[in-house]
Amino acid sequence: MKFKKVSAILLAGLMAFSLAACGGGSGGSSDSGDSGSSGGDGTLSVMLWDANQQPGIEEILADFTAETGIETEVQMVKWDEYWTLLSAGAQGDSMPDVFWMHSNEAERYMSNGMLLDLTDKIAESDKIDMTKYPEDIVNLYSYEDKYYAVPKDVDTIALWYNKTMFDEAGLEYPTADWTWDDLYEAAKALTTDDVYGFACSATNNQAGYYNLIYDMGGYVINDDKTASGWDDPNTIKAMQYFEKMIQEGIMPSQETMSESAEDVLLGAGTIAMTTQGSWMLAAMKENEYIAANCDCVELPKDAATGKRVSIYNGLGWTASANTDMPDEAWQLIEYLGSEEAQIKQAELGVTMSAYEGTSDAWASSADFNLQAYLNMMDDMVIRPYSKQTVTWENAVNEEMKKGWTQEVSMEEACKNAAEVMNETLAEENE
Amino acid sequence: MAGKNKVKKTAQARNEFIWGWLFVLPTMIGLIVLNIYPIIDTIRQSFYKTGDFGIGDKFVGLDNYVKMLTDGEIWQALLNTFKYAIVEVPFSIAIALVLAVLLNRKMKGRSVYRAIFFLPMVCAPAAVAMVWRWLYNSEFGLLNHIFHTDIKWVSNPKTAVYCIAVIGVWSIIGYNMVLFLAGLQEVPHDYYEAASIDGASGVRQFFSITIPLISPTIFFVCVTRVIGGLQVFDLIYMVMERGNPALEKTQSLVYLFYDASFVEKNMGYGSTIVVFLLVVIMILTVFQMIAQKKWVYYN
Numbered sequence: 001m002k003f004k005k006v007s008a009i010l011l012a013g014l015m016a017f018s019l020a021a022c023g024g025g026s027g028g029s030s031d032s033g034d035s036g037s038s039g040g041d042g043t044l045s046v047m048l049w050d051a052n053q054q055p056g057i058e059e060i061l062a063d064f065t066a067e068t069g070i071e072t073e074v075q076m077v078k079w080d081e082y083w084t085l086l087s088a089g090a091q092g093d094s095m096p097d098v099f100w101m102h103s104n105e106a107e108r109y110m111s112n113g114m115l116l117d118l119t120d121k122i123a124e125s126d127k128i129d130m131t132k133y134p135e136d137i138v139n140l141y142s143y144e145d146k147y148y149a150v151p152k153d154v155d156t157i158a159l160w161y162n163k164t165m166f167d168e169a170g171l172e173y174p175t176a177d178w179t180w181d182d183l184y185e186a187a188k189a190l191t192t193d194d195v196y197g198f199a200c201s202a203t204n205n206q207a208g209y210y211n212l213i214y215d216m217g218g219y220v221i222n223d224d225k226t227a228s229g230w231d232d233p234n235t236i237k238a239m240q241y242f243e244k245m246i247q248e249g250i251m252p253s254q255e256t257m258s259e260s261a262e263d264v265l266l267g268a269g270t271i272a273m274t275t276q277g278s279w280m281l282a283a284m285k286e287n288e289y290i291a292a293n294c295d296c297v298e299l300p301k302d303a304a305t306g307k308r309v310s311i312y313n314g315l316g317w318t319a320s321a322n323t324d325m326p327d328e329a330w331q332l333i334e335y336l337g338s339e340e341a342q343i344k345q346a347e348l349g350v351t352m353s354a355y356e357g358t359s360d361a362w363a364s365s366a367d368f369n370l371q372a373y374l375n376m377m378d379d380m381v382i383r384p385y386s387k388q389t390v391t392w393e394n395a396v397n398e399e400m401k402k403g404w405t406q407e408v409s410m411e412e413a414c415k416n417a418a419e420v421m422n423e424t425l426a427e428e429n430e
Numbered sequence: 431m432a433g434k435n436k437v438k439k440t441a442q443a444r445n446e447f448i449w450g451w452l453f454v455l456p457t458m459i460g461l462i463v464l465n466i467y468p469i470i471d472t473i474r475q476s477f478y479k480t481g482d483f484g485i486g487d488k489f490v491g492l493d494n495y496v497k498m499l500t501d502g503e504i505w506q507a508l509l510n511t512f513k514y515a516i517v518e519v520p521f522s523i524a525i526a527l528v529l530a531v532l533l534n535r536k537m538k539g540r541s542v543y544r545a546i547f548f549l550p551m552v553c554a555p556a557a558v559a560m561v562w563r564w565l566y567n568s569e570f571g572l573l574n575h576i577f578h579t580d581i582k583w584v585s586n587p588k589t590a591v592y593c594i595a596v597i598g599v600w601s602i603i604g605y606n607m608v609l610f611l612a613g614l615q616e617v618p619h620d621y622y623e624a625a626s627i628d629g630a631s632g633v634r635q636f637f638s639i640t641i642p643l644i645s646p647t648i649f650f651v652c653v654t655r656v657i658g659g660l661q662v663f664d665l666i667y668m669v670m671e672r673g674n675p676a677l678e679k680t681q682s683l684v685y686l687f688y689d690a691s692f693v694e695k696n697m698g699y700g701s702t703i704v705v706f707l708l709v710v711i712m713i714l715t716v717f718q719m720i721a722q723k724k725w726v727y728y729n
Binding site: 080083084087090091108111112114201202203204253254255256257258259260261265268270388390391394397398401402404405 | 482483484485563566567568569570582584585586671672673674675676677678689692693694695696
């Protein structure tokens with residue numbers, strides 16, 4: 001009897017454990033059984049996380065197959081699961097052959113030798129010239145003077161606004177000459193019982209508050225990535241701009257924005273203005289309400305500094321260090337990074353392209369003032385990153401939420417954010 | 431004679447021994463590879479600061495445990511998990527039990543009702559969570575629309591965890607009900623007849639006959655649901671966005687584990703959280719084992 005009891009308890013524990021152990025897996029990797037290692041049969045496996053881009057990318061890949069005869073197979077995995085799957089693949093030696101890389105994660109993969117070293121191949125190639133891509137993005141995917149990826153795209157931020165609401169309120173549409181103060185005044189005038197003038201949630205950093213921080217001369221992380229800039233007076237000043245909007249009810253509550261993202265609120269006519277990244281184009285095009293009522297324009301400037309910064313980022317095409325077909329994988333990356341494929345990517349409206357001068361076609365891929373996004377490229381700051389971006393970014397988001405819900409003042413939230421971020425950075429630089 | 435018999439027996443016994451093990455082997459291998467080894471490895475990892483991709487683990491002793499136990503987040507998560515379980519377990523059991531009793535009678539369309547109540551169990555948890563997320567949405571959700579309210583169901587830190595528990599109750603009722611139905615089939619009819627003759631009411635019969643006689647089933651459901659409830663993850667993961675102000679007051683232990691292990695890639699710390707969860711579940715299960723003597727009747 002005693003034995004039975006003990007074994008029952010053990011069994012219960014066992015259930016607890018095995019369930020927890022695959023908790024992460026059940027979150028997402030249901031279709032990950034054959035994630036990688038399909039190299040054997042001569043097909044390159046390609047993994048990406050953005051379903052909006054998949055059709056365009058597949059079209060480009062079809063061109064590649066027609067040209068070289070190398071078959072490819074695309075696998076779409078949502079952002080959250082993408083990194084779980086990729087790191088499991090890296091550990092288990094079964095990564096896809098060719099895949100997207102992001103600044104948040106790149107260094108971990110490069111420093112552990114998980115990615116194919118492309119340095120020599122790039123040097124030999126007549127199609128790829130690394131000076132043709134934005135330097136910051138090339139740097140994202142370089143480690144100890146070696147290249148591990150070819151830039152795929154760049155993204156910038158612009159202001160989206162509801163034309164109909166501006167018309168009804170008798171206001172002029174936003175222009176490239178706007179300052180953030182103009183935006184505040186307009187947002188205030190547009191706010192009614194049913195409509196909020198502006199929206200930027202506590203977790204919308206790249207497309208939201210980072211831009212204003214750099215406009216006002218603040219910063220998020222210092223250049224050698226050892227200290228947080230969240231307690232910088234200019235950073236705090238920028239964040240207080242949003243605090244004012246929260247207090248005056250010009251922005252929806254953080255509760256509302258967390259349940260329905262800014263683009264959803266814009267598409268439902270609940271907000272008049274918001275800032276969005278260029279990668280959102282496909283979603284904007286598909287929303288009938290936005291297509292009929294909304295347009296975009298350059299971000300406002302800061303009145304004092306006169307600066308109009310766009311935070312920018314760019315993905316890279318990279319390959320697994322352990323792929324069975326390194327030559328074919330390189331051929332594909334070379335093709336995807338070439339001027340021809342980059343132009344096609346822009347023409348199809350997939351994203352803006354990284355290759356110099358190839359994005360113009362993107363601006364005419366939809367009936368919005370997309371030139372605004374291209375104009376934002378005049379003054380760009382790379383999205384703040386370090387080796388463990390995700391860790392401090394999530395911790396900072398937690399603090400920002402408290403500022404947004406006014407559990408603490410924005411100044412305090414910023415100072416707390418600096419503290420938690422510095423802790424992570426200290427650990428990282430040990 | 432005796433000696434020969436003994437030899438023969440031994441040969442047979444050895445035969446049985448070999449075949450016995452041969453039959454158990456597949457299960458044992460499965461258990462060892464899929465459960466026991468990971469458990470040991472998880473416990474091992476909880477004493478390490480794990481490197482990226484399993485390379486360069488560094489032994490740190492109890493550092494992870496110290497960090498965890500001094501971090502307010504873990505206690506908040508434990509509280510959240512308990513809050514969830516305290517709603518999910520009793521309600522899902524009570525409602526399922528009543529439904530099972532009602533659906534155990536002869537009635538029209540009985541199997542249709544049974545199927546309807548079991549349906550949520552067949553749906554993918556992710557799909558269930560997506561639908562509920564829309565029902566709960568404070569701007570565009572059906573609930574606020576019908577009741578003309580403006581309640582932040584899942585983003586108000588005070589109520590969010592209970593709203594999620596409601597989803598849990600809804601999805602598990604059918605499963606519990608089927609288990610109870612199976613238990614009810616075992617109860618002999620004579621008892622009810624005798625009770626009726628003695629003039630016992632339906633309610634009295636339920637408490638004096640049904641509950642005691644299916645108490646082993648109730649106990650089983652209780653133990654498994656407590657474990658299941660304490661492991662809640664998917665509902666929270668699907669319903670709560672990262673920007674949700676209620677997340678801190680909703681995230682469960684498994685959610686924290688997921689965050690640490692798979693988002694922040696800190697496997698060592700993640701393992702520590704799981705070991706903590708294991709200990710909590712073991713303690714609760716021991717208590718249930720002791721308490722069962724008071725109320726569970728085995729024939």
